[in-house]
Amino acid sequence: MEFIDHFIIPPNGHYLQLLEFLAVMTYLIHLPYVGLLLGTTVLSMWLTFSNHEIPNPRFERFAGDLIDAFLGNRVAMIVLGLLPLVILPIIYTQWFVGSGAQPLKYIPLALPVVALAMGALVLYQKSYASRATNFRNHMLMGLSAVGLLKLGYLILIASVVRLQDPEKWYRVKDVLIMVLNFNVIWKFVFFLHAAGAITGAAILFFFFRWSDRGIGDPDYERLVKRFGGGIALAFTLALPVFQLFYVFTTPDVAFDNGVYLLAAALIFVAMIAAISAVSSLASQRGRYASTLLMLVLAVFLLSATGDMRSMAVANFEHAHVLARTAEEGKAAREAEIEATLHAAGGADVGERVFKEVCSLCHKFDERLVGPPLNTVLPKYAGDVDKLVSFIGNPVKVDDGYPPMPKPAVTPSEARAVAEYLLGQIGGESAPSGQGGH
Numbered sequence: 001m002e003f004i005d006h007f008i009i010p011p012n013g014h015y016l017q018l019l020e021f022l023a024v025m026t027y028l029i030h031l032p033y034v035g036l037l038l039g040t041t042v043l044s045m046w047l048t049f050s051n052h053e054i055p056n057p058r059f060e061r062f063a064g065d066l067i068d069a070f071l072g073n074r075v076a077m078i079v080l081g082l083l084p085l086v087i088l089p090i091i092y093t094q095w096f097v098g099s100g101a102q103p104l105k106y107i108p109l110a111l112p113v114v115a116l117a118m119g120a121l122v123l124y125q126k127s128y129a130s131r132a133t134n135f136r137n138h139m140l141m142g143l144s145a146v147g148l149l150k151l152g153y154l155i156l157i158a159s160v161v162r163l164q165d166p167e168k169w170y171r172v173k174d175v176l177i178m179v180l181n182f183n184v185i186w187k188f189v190f191f192l193h194a195a196g197a198i199t200g201a202a203i204l205f206f207f208f209r210w211s212d213r214g215i216g217d218p219d220y221e222r223l224v225k226r227f228g229g230g231i232a233l234a235f236t237l238a239l240p241v242f243q244l245f246y247v248f249t250t251p252d253v254a255f256d257n258g259v260y261l262l263a264a265a266l267i268f269v270a271m272i273a274a275i276s277a278v279s280s281l282a283s284q285r286g287r288y289a290s291t292l293l294m295l296v297l298a299v300f301l302l303s304a305t306g307d308m309r310s311m312a313v314a315n316f317e318h319a320h321v322l323a324r325t326a327e328e329g330k331a332a333r334e335a336e337i338e339a340t341l342h343a344a345g346g347a348d349v350g351e352r353v354f355k356e357v358c359s360l361c362h363k364f365d366e367r368l369v370g371p372p373l374n375t376v377l378p379k380y381a382g383d384v385d386k387l388v389s390f391i392g393n394p395v396k397v398d399d400g401y402p403p404m405p406k407p408a409v410t411p412s413e414a415r416a417v418a419e420y421l422l423g424q425i426g427g428e429s430a431p432s433g434q435g436g437h
Helices: 013-053 057-070 074-095 102-130 135-162 166-171 175-179 182-210 218-249 257-282 289-314 316-344 346-356 373-380 384-392 411-426
Strands: none
Touching: 013 057, 013 074, 013 102, 013 135, 013 182, 013 218, 013 289, 057 102, 057 182, 057 218, 074 102, 074 135, 102 135, 102 166, 102 175, 135 175, 135 182, 135 289, 175 182, 182 218, 182 257, 182 289, 218 257, 218 289, 257 289, 289 316, 346 411, 373 384, 373 411, 384 411
16 A cells, blocks of 8 residues: 555545545445345355256246346446445545554455456356356356455455554554454454345345336245345344444444444344335335335445444544644645745735736726726725735625635735735725736
């Protein structure tokens, strides 16, 4: 990750919050999709194997429909599966710039592993048509894809979870040490069960609410509903258990009231999702499938939000350092501008700003976009601070003119142009035909 550091500017506090939001949104579109790929592949492999051992036309049809519905979109694999793994290392590198966080350097390792998994999924999908004559290769591609996906997300989850414990970063000397941690293991197990939950919910939604794949064969509809609802029910029931194990093994430094509330909300939503799964099983054609899918997506959202919150809480000292560094950098830039203004002379800088910025909307002696300056400046009566305040935060004064936008000038430039304008009105003749803002 060192090469990225050369292109990173230390962020301020507000920017850190934006990075956290971007990370949560990235996880929200990425992890459910990857979980769906993982769950669909495992289920279709089981159905294909069962049909190979004891022929069952409905199993064969269901496996084909799953592969066709969820594994056939190459664009989705790139946009939802691989692109987020490019974005996440950039987000985390900006957040932890200058921290020396050891787990950070392992996050990019997930990308090549998952890319290989996506390639195996493509081959698995393509080989389905020839499974009768090439069964072993078809299953091998599926096993390879599942194994690579699990490995890639074990690395990613371990890296992110270990960032929540800065006191133990020094122990993370290789990938093996990083993953051998109870907190990492419980989070990974939670992810696998969330993948099962989203798979079951997606089957009900896409087969009964989004398309009509099951119409025409009541027995096939019952099969799909029982598989989708049963899988969703089993895995949503398990989610609160593994969330509690994860919470119990999370270091104390990563907790505050917000983290506890998010964990409690996740458990509550998972329980409601389990109830929705039961309702879907009992209803005709997965009536509550949409609700179930939204609830499972909410579980992913709460999980990602809780993890980012834990990371921010555990690393608040680093956030304070970044905020202080950003403020010091801002002060240094302001001081440099002040020195430049002093060296150049305020009047010269004021005249330059006047010509480059203000003249787009104002003239001294006639109306342009704004009023003539020689009619509005006298009311400031030499009060530079008052004019500087208006330039920095303009408000609408005259209904006969459009509101003045905030000009793109620094505070020092605003003062220089204010002094220049008042100097022109107060003594020397105003330059005819010049515009200004």
